[in-house]
Amino acid sequence: MEVRLVQLMASFISVCSDYALARLEFSLHFPGMRSPPVISRFPDASEETLRDQWERVESQLDAARAYVAQIDARVGFCLVAA
Numbered sequence: 587m588e589v590r591l592v593q594l595m596a597s598f599i600s601v602c603s604d605y606a607l608a609r610l611e612f613s614l615h616f617p618g619m620r621s622p623p624v625i626s627r628f629p630d631a632s633e634e635t636l637r638d639q640w641e642r643v644e645s646q647l648d649a650a651r652a653y654v655a656q657i658d659a660r661v662g663f664c665l666v667a668a
Contacts, residue, residue: 595631602627623649 602625613621625646628635 591633591636592631595628595636599627599631622653625650 605625606627609622609624612619623646626639626643628639628643
């Protein structure tokens with residue numbers, strides 16, 4: 587597996603951990619709203635993991651993009667916690 591791809595996967599794993607924390611913070615600040623969708627992180631940065639899990643993660647990313655688009659579409663909605 588190419589070194590650059592391993593580096594990109596490691597970055598993705600790190601960002602997924604940050605996203606999980608952001609989901610938790612969002613849910614705490616906005617308990618009445620549906621939580622952002624889960625994006626699973628890869629357990630490791632291997633080619634096998636990429637092949638086995640990419641389709642699932644890709645659909646989770648699509649769900650997250652749709653969630654953000656839905657939030658953006660709300661007129662006058664502001665995500666500022668009181």
